[in-house]
Amino acid sequence: MKITVFNGSPRAEQSTTNIIVQKFLEGAKLAGAAVDNVFLINKDINHCNGCFSCWFKTPGQCVFNDGMAELLEKYMSSDIICYATPVYTWNMTAALKNFVDRLIPLRRPVATQTEEHYDMEVRTKFPDAVVIANCGFPGENNFETIKAVFKPCNPILEIYRNSGKLLKTSNPELKAVVDEYLGYVKQSGFEIVNNNKIADDTKLKLQMELIHPEEYVDRMNIRLA
Incomplete structure (x- = not known):
């Protein structure tokens, strides 16, 4: 099995989002998968210009000769792909959104309908999708937009981490809690390879609270003061 992460954090390897990705x-890998962690901020990807040449003039082929051709190959040769992003203004980062926009050559200009949802026909079967999102604020409401955006992908796993700044904490007490959480992230990666889903108990543990929201906000405000 091959898993490719398309990591949308502008901070790439240094990001807190990448801490989650690495554990996943x-x-x-422990379950036997081949893995790849692609940092989109380091790739040469033009913005889609909406010309639709990839649909009508050169089906499946974009007019831009840039780094996206290699990424499309990685995407389609994977069994599971993962969209990873910190929350920027309630949504994914610009780097990840640009990548997602450039996936348009993988579809055809033929409308499909599933219940009340309309989409475009895919040229070939897409890999299963995982979503990892990390937010610097407490609370689950920060992920509502991202959940809605990726719902059409029917993700087989979603990991949403609030209070994400704590992932780099040096406080021994908090670090113990973070390490416990990251252990569950690692377990989810193992289970998704073996079973194509995670156990209900693992899913519940991925939602564990790292710190009480009020205490986290107090720590944030002290740092910003």
């Missing part, structure tokens, strides 16, 4: 891939 660690578990996947």
Whole structure:
């Protein structure tokens, strides 16, 4: 099995989002998967200009000769792909959104309908999708937009981490809690490879609270003061 993460954090390897990604891939590798962590901020990807040449003039082929051709190959050769992003203004980062926009050559100009949802026909079967999102604020409401955006992908796993700044904490007490959480992330990577889903108990543990929201906000305000 091959898992490719398309990591949308502008901070790439240094990001807190990547801490989650690394643990997820660690578990996947332990289960025998080949893994790849692609940092989109380092790739040469033009913005889609909406010309639709990839649909009508050169089906499946974009007019831009840039780094996206390699990424499309990675995407389609994977069994599972993962969209990873910090929350920027309630949504995914610009780097990830640009990548998602450039996936348009993988579809055809033929409308499809599933219940009340309309989409475009895919040229070939897409890989299963995982979503990892990390937010610097407490609370689950920060992920509502991202959940809605990726719902059409029917993700087989979604990991939403609030209070994400704590992932780099040096406080021994908090670090113990963070390490416990990251252990569950690692377990989810292992389970998704073996079973194509995670256990209900693992899913519940991925939602564990790292710190009480009020205490987290107090820590944030002290740092910003």
